[in-house]
Amino acid sequence: MTQPVHPPKPRPGDRVAVLSPSSGLPGLLPLPFELGLARLREDFGLVPVEYPTTRRMGSSPRERARDIHAAFADPGVTAVIASIGGDDQITVLPHLDRELIRANPKPFFGYSDNTALHCYLWNTGIVSYHGGSVMVELGRPGAMAPLTADSLRAALFTSGPYELRAADRFRVVDRDWADPATFEAEPETDPGDGWLWHGPERVVEGRSWGGNLSVLSWLLMADREISQDLSAYDGGVLLLETDEELPSAEEVFRILRAMGERGLLERFDALLMGRAKTWSFDRPGDHAERARYARDQREAVLRALAVYAPDVMAVFDVDLGHTDPQLIVPYGGLVRVDGPARRITVTY
Known part of the structure; x- marks a missing residue:
């Protein structure tokens, strides 16, 4: 197998996609989602960009795939972060355009049901990042856990051993x-x-x-x-x-x-x-x-x-x-x- 690609990292001030490839729970539970978006802006200096299915429950697999394509294809977006997991991301995979994503590699963050997209990116030759969803880690009550914040910051902005x-x-x-x-x-x-x-x-x-x-x-x-x-x-x-x-x-x-x-x-x-x-x-x-x-x-x-x-x-x-x-x-x-x-x- 050829060496996987490490996509370029975002920098503070960059636009990052916030997607719901599985469940549109941000629409049902806005409190942790809004808190996570605020921390992306204020603590990490990133500009979150939402898509049509980010806050919409019941979006079809094809609609969610369309948003994934839009995020990866947009040259003004430098990373993709999942809002949360779910249970049916496996149905999105057949609708994805592997060549489009391979031609536009970007760091992807998420876990749980986002395992499906991680596997897809692994087979596409793109390194992704297990963890760091908007609603859970960034939207943690009170404050982000220091270990989480330090690890996420390093994964987002730096390259090399950690x-x-x-x-x-x-x-x-x-x-x-x-x-x-x-x-x-x-x-x-x-x-x-x-x-x-x-x-x-x-x-x-x-x-x-x-x-x-x-x-x-x-x-x-x-x-x-x-x-x-x-x-x-x-x-x-x-x-x-x-x-x-x-x-x-x-x-x-x-x-x-x-x-x-x-x-x-x-x-x-x-x-x-x-x-x-x-x-x-x-x-x-x-x-x-x-x-x-x-x-x-x-x-x-x-x-x-x-x-x-x-x-x-x-x-x-x-x-x-x-x-x-x-x-x-x-x-x-x-x-x-x-x-x-x-x-x-x-x-x-």
């Missing part, structure tokens, strides 16, 4: 975005215990690939944007994370088992597993239940690795995906996982 740091504290419980009182103070946090390392202690440096585990399972089932030549993933760093739907440990194992049966898991030399989301409005759970859920998920991942990829070095509770603070990880870019030194460095 060492990830484990969060001292992290948020577990969500609050109602429709309630203005939610945004009057920062969320409560729990103490962090650092990253958990498993497997051979070695140094791995490779291109990253992966994303939200459920979305990856959908792409695998549809046989969409998964390389037929599995050697393309050789020596890479696998990124995985789960979400507020709280998939059971058994479901996590079954998805990884299917990836193993396809011969995919064994291709990677390292796995970065995002801190498990353990709380949702439907399943709040107490501290003991949340701890049990996270432990069961970790054991399910280790069970799959033991069968299909016993030589993979795995790091758990990495601050990526559905967690707060959230670290931005390049998707398709270089990630260095240093087992002996217990360090993770990405290249923005």
Whole structure:
């Protein structure tokens, strides 16, 4: 595979596209969205540009693809940021013009359902950035988490190595975005215990690939944007994370088992597993239940690795995906996982 393109970075004062490639939730929940837009302008010095489907629920896949094309094709737009995730971005992919996007590479930021677009860009030869949505990270109540803000700023504006740091504290419980009182103070946090390392202690440096585990399972089932030549993933760093739907440990194992049966898991030399989301409005759970859920998920991942990829070095509770603070990880870019030194460095 040819070397992926790192698109030019924006500069303060530039226009950046804010898209909703999945769900038009900004139209239903404007408070975190408006806060995120304000921070883009005031804290990062960027000028957000909205599109017809950015705030519109129920937009068709073709309409959302049209906005993606417009954002990438506009020479006056220097980056593309997702408002939030969703659950049907897979239906947008067939409407995308790969040559148009390849001819106009730009940094793309998002996660969750935006895994679909990350996979698409990976296959198009463009490095993107896992994390940094407008409504969640930029629209965080009270203030942006310092680790998130520093990581996002570095990913947006700089190039070169950036060492990830484990969060001292992290948020577990969500609050109602429709309630203005939610945004009057920062969320409560729990103490962090650092990253958990498993497997051979070695140094791995490779291109990253992966994303939200459920979305990856959908792409695998549809046989969409998964390389037929599995050697393309050789020596890479696998990124995985789960979400507020709280998939059971058994479901996590079954998805990884299917990836193993396809011969995919064994291709990677390292796995970065995002801190498990353990709380949702439907399943709040107490501290003991949340701890049990996270432990069961970790054991399910280790069970799959033991069968299909016993030589993979795995790091758990990495601050990526559905967690707060959230670290931005390049998707398709270089990630260095240093087992002996217990360090993770990405290249923005």
